[in-house]
Amino acid sequence: MARRSRAFKACAKCKAINDRKANTCWNCGYNVFTTRWDGLIIIISEESILKDILGVDKIGYYAVKVL
Numbered sequence: 840m841a842r843r844s845r846a847f848k849a850c851a852k853c854k855a856i857n858d859r860k861a862n863t864c865w866n867c868g869y870n871v872f873t874t875r876w877d878g879l880i881i882i883i884s885e886e887s888i889l890k891d892i893l894g895v896d897k898i899g900y901y902a903v904k905v906l
């Protein structure tokens with residue numbers, strides 16, 4: 840968990856997981872990130888019900904919780 844937190848950061852707005860070197864979020868374009876996040880949700884299908892639950896609309900990685 841600690842190692843993963845350093846390698847990736849979560850968007851403060853949409854919780855999408857971004858590479859540590861990213862300047863803007865691949866999902867929403869926001870530029871504020873946190874390395875303090877917990878849990879990982881992977882959306883792998885356009886039809887995933889998790890998209891509705893999370894309020895996201897793109898396939899990708901998302902943090903469950905941004906601390």
Ligand SMILES: [Zn+2]
Nearest residue numbers: 850853864867
């Ligand atoms: Zn975002």
